[in-house]
Amino acid sequence: MTATVVAVAALVAAAAVLLWARRRVAGLEARLAAAAAALESLQHAFSRFAPAEVVEDIIAQGVSHRSVKKDITVLFADLKGFTPLAERLDPDVLVALLNRWVAHMSAAITAHRGHVAKLLGDGLLAHFGALEDNPWHTSDAVDAALAMRAALAELNAALAAEGLPPLAMGVGVHRGTVVAGVIGSAQLVEYGVIGSAVNLAARVEDLTRTHDVDILVTDAVRAALDRRFTLRPMPPTPVRGMSAPLATFVLA
Amino acid sequence: MSGMAAPSPASPADGEWAECLVPPTDPPPDLEQEIRRVVGRNTVFGPRLAHAPWVARAEVRLIDGPFAYLPRALRERIALVVAQDNSCRYCYGVQRALLRIGGHSEADVDRMVRDSHLTSLPPAERAAVDWARRIARASPRPTASDFRALLATGLDRRVALEVAALAAFASFMNRVATLIALPMEALVTLPTSPVFRVVRPLLAWSLKWRRKSPLPPPRPNDGPCARLVAELGDSPTAHVLRSMVDEACASPILPKRTKALVMAVVARALWCAYGEAEARAMLAAEGFGAADADEVLATLASPRLDAREARLVPFARETVRYQAGMVQTRIRAVCRDMTPAEAVELVGIVALANATCRLSAILPDP
Secondary structure (H helix, E strand, C coil): CHHHHHHHHHHHHHHHHHHHHHHHHHHHHHHHHHHHHHHHHHHHHHCCCCCHHHHHHHHHHCCCCCEEEEEEEEEEEEEECHHHHHHHCCHHHHHHHHHHHHHHHHHHHHHCCEEEEEEECCEEEEEECCCCCCCCHHHHHHHHHHHHHHHHHHHHHHHHHCCCCCCEEEEEEEEEEEEEEEEECCCCEEEEEECHHHHHHHHHHHHHHHHCCCEEEEHHHHHHCCCCCCEEECCCECCCCCCCCECEEEEC | CCCCCCCCCCCHHHCCCCCCCCCCCCCCHHHHHHHHHHHCCCCCHHHHHCCCHHHHHHHHHHHCCCCCCCCHHHHHHHHHHHHHHCCCHHHHHHHHHHHHHCCCCHHHHHHHHHHHHCCCCCHHHHHHHHHHHHHHHCCCCCCHHHHHHHHHCCCCHHHHHHHHHHHHHHHHHHHHHHHHCCCCCHHHCHHHCCCHHHHHHHHHHHCCCCCCCCCCCCCCCCCCCHHHHHHCCCCHHHHHHHHHHHHHHHCCCCCHHHHHHHHHHHHHHCCCHHHHHHHHHHHHHCCCCHHHHHHHHHHCCCCCCCHHHHHHHHHHHHHCCCCHHHHHHHHHHHCCCCCHHHHHHHHHHHHHHHHHHHHHHHCCCC
16 A cells, blocks of 8 residues: 555656656747747848848857958949038928938839948948849949939929928949958947948049039949940049049939 | 848748739640649649649659658758748748648747757758758859868768759749749648648658659750759759750740840859850850850840840849749739740749759869
């Protein structure tokens, strides 16, 4: 009788331990599944900012220091006359206006396989061919610039209907070699592109004010384009950081 | 996909999916028989892809699992992970259903997906899954040195070749399903049926995958992609690839020149010198010289292209990396004046080009 009681008690205890262990494992599995789902969502979200391989590198090993030299096309866009506008308009209206412009331009850029890398106050920097290999990054960038022009016209028509002032912009496009990689420290990091090609694209955008046009491209861009695009040469102009005047072309 | 309007959803089951691009049609009797022999039931893909019979036949042969060295569990895992990476709702749904029919629980399947992303796999399996994902993503396209590095991990060369073939073939199937926007197969909802537990064992027996035997390399092997076929050695995948390429080239639905142009663009988008050389050889045979090919590949345009080619050539690059919803909208515009047969053949050709260029990673450096 005593042996039977002991045996039954042992069985009950074993069953209780098994049940506890199963519940614990189930709990751990649920937490692991939730963590994995969160990680996957994060990876998908981050794929907008960096190539998938870079994101996986960062997850596996911390900040990735993988960088590559790449031939890409850089596009700078900037709103003209935005500072006087900022002084006239209510801050909420101003920011809403800027956001609408950013949304329209971003849509035009991403529709042509570009990536908006940075918002720079009333401007933006985009690149083509950095996140993914793209043999046609230059024509994509120029197609994007044309789409941005059309998108701005559409936006201005809407603004006019709302009694708001029209926007004007300058776009500069240049093709060259950059270093693309994860830049920063543990506290602040981004996937970026650096090099003289980036600086030159910014100078070209600046020149849209000098030449009073909306879209300018460099000779490096012109050389990579086909006959679909109509370009008109502008007078070579001295720019900061360059020994010779810069030849640019306005996109018709 | 990076650089595009919005990232893909975490699960392909949650993504957008358009109406099917083509209506169903009656498959020819021999194709119908082949589908029934392999799949054993009515399918959604059969009547849709039958407009271009070689595409339907390719699907059937791939479903039949032409692998002699690839372990079943690894094959199932890779098919699932690649379908997820390619955001193919159709293939992902079918693969999950097949795993459920095979006896895996829903939790098992979720764990399989999760373990493929985390590191909790044995090293050789981890290497194989990572290699398959790199082949499928092709961002950038893996090269011969990557294949050598994979073999250096100790993975059997014959298994590594079949892993690459599976990833490439899965990319073919994912693209066919996505670009056509194939409606979901009935078997995808079967695991939720009240009778599933009863019918599962019978279904599992009827769908039981048996490893194929190694085969002598296909003869003759002198058409396009002969080097690639030869590199697959005695794997049955060599025969499947040979027949896919031969039937695609011989199909009279689209002109050979149009097919070669589209294949050349896909090869250029993937920076696949081998694929581009093969396509250029096909173009040369159609009287489309090197200078003309240079112009098309540099600019995706040329006065030598006819009106349809002028639409298809720039579209071909959009099949390399895409978001399902966007590419399904785009292909409708591109195929607006095309017959269902022409549309299905176009899809088959771009899918085949994507597959062969990805698979070319197994070729040694020239």
